[in-house]
Amino acid sequence: MDIYEYVSNIISDVRINGIDALKRYSEAFDNYSGGFTVTDDEIEDADKSIKPGEKDAIKNIYERIYEYHKNQFEGQKINIKNGSIYGIIYRPIDRIGLYVPGKRALPSTLMMLGIPARIAGVKSIVLCTAPENGNVNKYTLYIARLLGIREIYKIGGVQAIAAMAYGISMKPVDKIFGPGNKYVNEAKRQVFGITGIDGLYGPSEICLIADDSANINYIKNDLLSQLEHGEASSAYLITNSLRIYNEVKLENVKKYYKETVEESIELANEIAPEHLELLVNDPLKYLNIIRNAGAVYMGEYGPVPAGDYFLGVNHVLPTGSSARFSSVLTVYDFMKRISVAMPSKYDFLSAVDSGLKLASIENMKMHYKSMEARI
Numbered sequence: 124m125d126i127y128e129y130v131s132n133i134i135s136d137v138r139i140n141g142i143d144a145l146k147r148y149s150e151a152f153d154n155y156s157g158g159f160t161v162t163d164d165e166i167e168d169a170d171k172s173i174k175p176g177e178k179d180a181i182k183n184i185y186e187r188i189y190e191y192h193k194n195q196f197e198g199q200k201i202n203i204k205n206g207s208i209y210g211i212i213y214r215p216i217d218r219i220g221l222y223v224p225g226k227r228a229l230p231s232t233l234m235m236l237g238i239p240a241r242i243a244g245v246k247s248i249v250l251c252t253a254p255e256n257g258n259v260n261k262y263t264l265y266i267a268r269l270l271g272i273r274e275i276y277k278i279g280g281v282q283a284i285a286a287m288a289y290g291i292s293m294k295p296v297d298k299i300f301g302p303g304n305k306y307v308n309e310a311k312r313q314v315f316g317i318t319g320i321d322g323l324y325g326p327s328e329i330c331l332i333a334d335d336s337a338n339i340n341y342i343k344n345d346l347l348s349q350l351e352h353g354e355a356s357s358a359y360l361i362t363n364s365l366r367i368y369n370e371v372k373l374e375n376v377k378k379y380y381k382e383t384v385e386e387s388i389e390l391a392n393e394i395a396p397e398h399l400e401l402l403v404n405d406p407l408k409y410l411n412i413i414r415n416a417g418a419v420y421m422g423e424y425g426p427v428p429a430g431d432y433f434l435g436v437n438h439v440l441p442t443g444s445s446a447r448f449s450s451v452l453t454v455y456d457f458m459k460r461i462s463v464a465m466p467s468k469y470d471f472l473s474a475v476d477s478g479l480k481l482a483s484i485e486n487m488k489m490h491y492k493s494m495e496a497r498i
């Protein structure tokens with residue numbers, strides 16, 4: 124059975140059989156058979172068990188992520204010209220679902236999802252994450268509290284995506300956000316249309332371009348950092364230095380030699396990686412030829428893990444070459460654009476003839492009459 128059919132069967136089962144199916148899949152995949160709702164007591168216990176130093180680190184990073192995202196939204200765009208009003212207004216999505224990997228828990232991801240959601244003004248937020256030994260990761264719960272998220276479910280994988288989309292054991296959501304493994308991403312792809320999705324944010328990837336000036340240790344550590352996410356992750360090294368090409372010998376890293384940094388970047392554009400790291404002299408001068416990447420990290424102090432954790436940039440990024448058409452998560456992903464028009468009489472009359480012609484071309488009689496009646 125291919126992954127499409129496999130995931131589709133789970134989604135249908137959850138849609139048709141509801142909570143019974145959720146229970147079966149939670150038992151089968153997450154070894155969990157308790158209730159799905161996280162209680163206030165569990166949140167309180169998590170809070171108590173976290174050390175003050177850990178809380179400070181989380182709050183510091185929360186602030187940095189907030190700072191980076193707070194001015195992303197550039198405001199409503201309403202133009203008033205010669206008495207006409209044309210524009211686009213933005214409105215937060217009413218209700219969203221956040222998916223945070225839970226078994227090998229990534230609490231940092233909740234900050235990356237929840238902070239821009241709150242900045243965008245989303246009011247109703249649900250969190251789904253798989254339990255580990257029966258419990259949701261305590262740091263995830265602490266961050267949920269910082270974000271004011273109170274509706275939290277111990278559900279992971281495909282069944283969580285189906286539950287949020289079809290409203291099983293909860294009210295359905297309008298859009299689902301968050302990264303996950305191949306099953307989670309296939310599930311998101313399949314429920315798109317019933318609900319919105321942010322993008323295809325799958326197993327982590329790094330493409331590192333190094334010239335002869337790059338530190339070999341940095342190269343090795345940075346490549347291995349993203350492979351640490353699991354066997355589905357990928358790492359590419361592209362270099363114009365034969366020395367580096369020969370010295371970096373790492374299992375599971377795909378290596379390429381190119382004559383120049385420009386050619387290396389062209390190959391990276393074809394790969395369209397989630398993360399593109401440049402360990403080259405004067406990296407800024409290459410920015411204008413980078414076309415396909417989820418995020419670009421440059422210079423000695425820009426290793427991908429710093430972006431994963433504390434720089435403040437978002438670490439929820441397109442993978443599997445989807446950076447060709449998709450982007451890093453921003454505040455805008457949590458909003459809808461609505462076009463707005465209020466033409467003046469003058470503006471209407473100056474162009475209505477063209478509108479009437481087009482209505483005739485399309486043979487739309489009532490469209491024609493609607494406009495004609497105002498002349």
Ligand SMILES: NC(=O)c1ccc[n+]([C@@H]2O[C@H](COP(=O)([O-])OP(=O)(O)OC[C@H]3O[C@@H](n4cnc5c(N)ncnc54)[C@H](O)[C@@H]3O)[C@@H](O)[C@H]2O)c1
Nearest residue numbers: 152224225253279280302303304324325326327352439440
């Ligand atoms: N692109 C990004 O922005 C980004 C950010 C953070 C993490 N990630 C990636 O997210 C991924 C997280 O993956 P994960 O697996 O740790 O967590 P996950 O939460 O995505 O998946 C775990 C869940 O998958 C389900 N599952 C496991 N095996 C299954 C099977 N055989 N059939 C059906 N369902 C099954 C289980 O319900 C389990 O809870 C990693 O690959 C990581 O690299 C990506």
Ligand SMILES: N[C@H](CO)Cc1c[nH]c[nH+]1
Nearest residue numbers: 229231232327328431438
């Ligand atoms: N590298 C991941 C994005 O691909 C994000 C992450 C979370 N925690 C550690 N890393």
Ligand SMILES: [Zn+2]
Nearest residue numbers: 327348349431
């Ligand atoms: Zn990472």
